[in-house]
Amino acid sequence: MLRDIDLSGFEKITAKDLPTECMVSSGHRACQGCGEVLAMGMVTKAAGPNTIVANATGCMEIISSPFPETAWKIPWIHVAFENAAAVASGVEAAVKALMRRGALKDRPHIIAFGGDGSTADIGFGALSGAFERGHKFLYVCLDNEAYMNTGIQRSSSTPYGASTTTSPAGKKSIGQHTQKKNLPLIAAAHGIPYVATASPAFYLDLMNKVRKALSVDGPSYIHIYAPCPTGWGMPGSKSIEIAKLAVQTNVFPLYEVVGGRFALTKKVAKPQPVTDYLKAQRRFRHLSDKEAAFIQQTVDGNLDYLQRLVAATNPEPAKAKKPKAKAAPAKKAAKKK
Amino acid sequence: MTKNSICAWQDLALGAAILEPGNAANLKTGAWRTLIPVLDEDKCIKCGLCAVYCPEFCITERKDGFFRPDFDYCKGCGICANECPKKAIAMVMEDK
Amino acid sequence: MPKRIGIEVSLAVADAVKMAKADVISAYPITPQTHIVEELSTYVANGELDAEFVPVESEHSAMSAAVGASAAGARVYTATSAQGLALMHEILFIASAMRLPIVMTVANRSLSGPISIWNDHSDIMTERDINWIQLFVEDGQESLELTLAAFKIAEDKRVLLPTCVNMDGFMLTHMIEPIVFPDQAVVDKFLPTYKPLLTLDPKKPATLGPVGVPEVYLEAKKQCEQALLDSLDVVKEVLAEVNKTFGRKYDLVETNGRKKAETLFVTMGSLGETCWSAVDNLIAQGQDVGQARIRLWRPFPVKEFIKACKGAERLIVIDRAISPGSVCGPVAQEIKSVFYGLKDAPEIVNIIAGIGGRDVPVADFEEMYRLAKKRKLAKTYTLWGLNSNA
Incomplete structure (x- = not known):
């Protein structure tokens, strides 16, 4: 169902007032050039200090919390692999109950972080349950497209053709032979108020999506592209470059779904061929021209599908957009006073 | 026998929680570095993109307006150099 | 009120x-x-x-x-x-x-x-x-x-x-x-x-x-x-x-029946009430029998349990679960380790009863008592009520 979502609490970030206080400290143990920790840091910058984090088991949990040191400057809880959404549900329920009986004053933001394994695979049921129940929290999937923490095993979010340690390319295999599970669309199918994809390369877009997600009344989901130099086979220095390329090639389109209405937040005027993306990573190096052509076809098809969703859910794009653009700055100005 | 232990069990916080926020800063990950970013101040336009994209969150704006890393933490990944719009950062082998 | x-x-x-x-x-x-x-x-x-x-x-x-x-x-x-x-x-x-x-x-x-x-x-x-x-x-x-x-x-x-x-x-x-x-x-x-x-x-x-x-x-x-x-x-x-x-009094281990009885049933949970009736019947028949009911299972109240069993020569431990491949049911395992090495440790027999909702009426406890007394129960454990061709 299409519905109007109240975004009046959304405080937009611009390049000039970029928040710089990261709630993940230096001294964390992520690999050199880790795009995942970078993206997670950006999320926390946008969210600010009044935030509680529930973290699924995975790279981000391991690199941020080996006893006796924590990289976390905000309250953080790790319970297990498959339950970050359920833990966040409990935190949210407690926050509501405690606020009602006056034991808590400021309502904190609640963010759950999970990798693609904990989100698309083992924690899928818990995620769906939390969305359906309508808890006010943000779930962020940091998608590095395989189980990197345990040594690059395939997940249901690993893209077609990628070689991993459990979907290795070989004489009889092209590597991963299934298509990447489309989590943002599955999230949107729950009818939650806000869903988006984001990339650390487009940091303003990412942080504003976090701000929007945290402003809605109900669950929100952001699926973030998280480059992994170690798992993908590329130099650490290329993490942002590859993230930009993923968007420029339409491999990872940036969009949001607000109240069921799809909108592309980054329109790629002249898409680069997908081979530019594939060739830059060792995980795709074994693919033939024919296979690359098939991937190009899939990428084009996925974009076409997305554009159809945009068209189908926005019957009057011009009219719908104009008042929004006017209303937002006016409200912000009022708040500053 | 207890040599390999961090502390006595009685000294642990409840549930072995960590109560000092961000004390990972005690770990100087700069030791992981082989290449070090070197800034060419003549080329730098002080845009701060290097800070935005630093996965160590260790590049900050200094008094002179330049953005520089804290080498206690810089792992030398080279994202800053790669993303610098003016190519003002060079990654060079560090003398240790 | x-x-x-x-x-x-x-x-x-x-x-x-x-x-x-x-x-x-x-x-x-x-x-x-x-x-x-x-x-x-x-x-x-x-x-x-x-x-x-x-x-x-x-x-x-x-x-x-x-x-x-x-x-x-x-x-x-x-x-x-x-x-x-x-x-x-x-x-x-x-x-x-x-x-x-x-x-x-x-x-x-x-x-x-x-x-x-x-x-x-x-x-x-x-x-x-x-x-x-x-x-x-x-x-x-x-x-x-x-x-x-x-x-x-x-x-x-x-x-x-x-x-x-x-x-x-x-x-x-x-x-x-x-x-x-x-x-x-x-x-x-x-x-x-x-x-x-x-x-x-x-x-x-x-x-x-x-x-x-x-x-x-x-x-x-x-x-x-x-x-x-x-x-x-x-x-x-x-x-x-x-x-x-x-107003009600609760102990970690409760006892009923004869004090310092020769034979004690050991139960945990609601089967204890059925067993209690059997114990009363057996006492009426002149038997020296009592019962210890465990209320706290973890942490196991070792001291309180030993005290409750003082003077008993035989414990009939009722388990409500099988511990496959082990020597007996879980409660009996616990009690055997509690008594291990103690002087005057009682004989411990184990009956695994009421599995999967199988009914254990009062008369069954009386039967257990008679079999235990005649030493006709297995040294390991007995699956009570098992229908077997053997």
């Missing part, structure tokens, strides 16, 4: 949780736990209980949400049974390791397979090592009072551990019994508002559940186990306060 009402025991447990003013209830329905959570959700729906009822999509999430809510500082309750408890398994250890005073009712039911909704203790016996306080109740009044007591025990600063109250599925949960309800004001005094020591507080950010590297894992485990061992005295204190507040 306390009120005496004829009520289904499950509903009385729900009333206890209501009177305890739980902040968050996260639960997933499973027979025979359902009546408890249905009643609680009704209380929340009617505004009689100002709590968040989180109708989760699985028991795994029920316990996970309970952990999140408890870590955020709420008083948390859940209830489950059998397969549900098994699905929670992973998180049960984490709840205790994080020192979260969650209270859970386990409506004891047989574990599949084959699937069975009927009663035995195979669900909780699989979870002996979760580092939770584990109580067993025998009747409705006790179910209500020990549910209230469970919160008080769990939340005691010397304890801070999750606590489960085991009650036999159907055999107790679905019984209608006369139960005396205390006044809310009395409960409020007995169980003040929960004030957590450590929570997810943005003003005092803590990292809960960090990676337990080899240099700390053992110490973390020790902290958790010591809290469980220390809880024994707190359980005693709270039971004494229950006695003072509500």
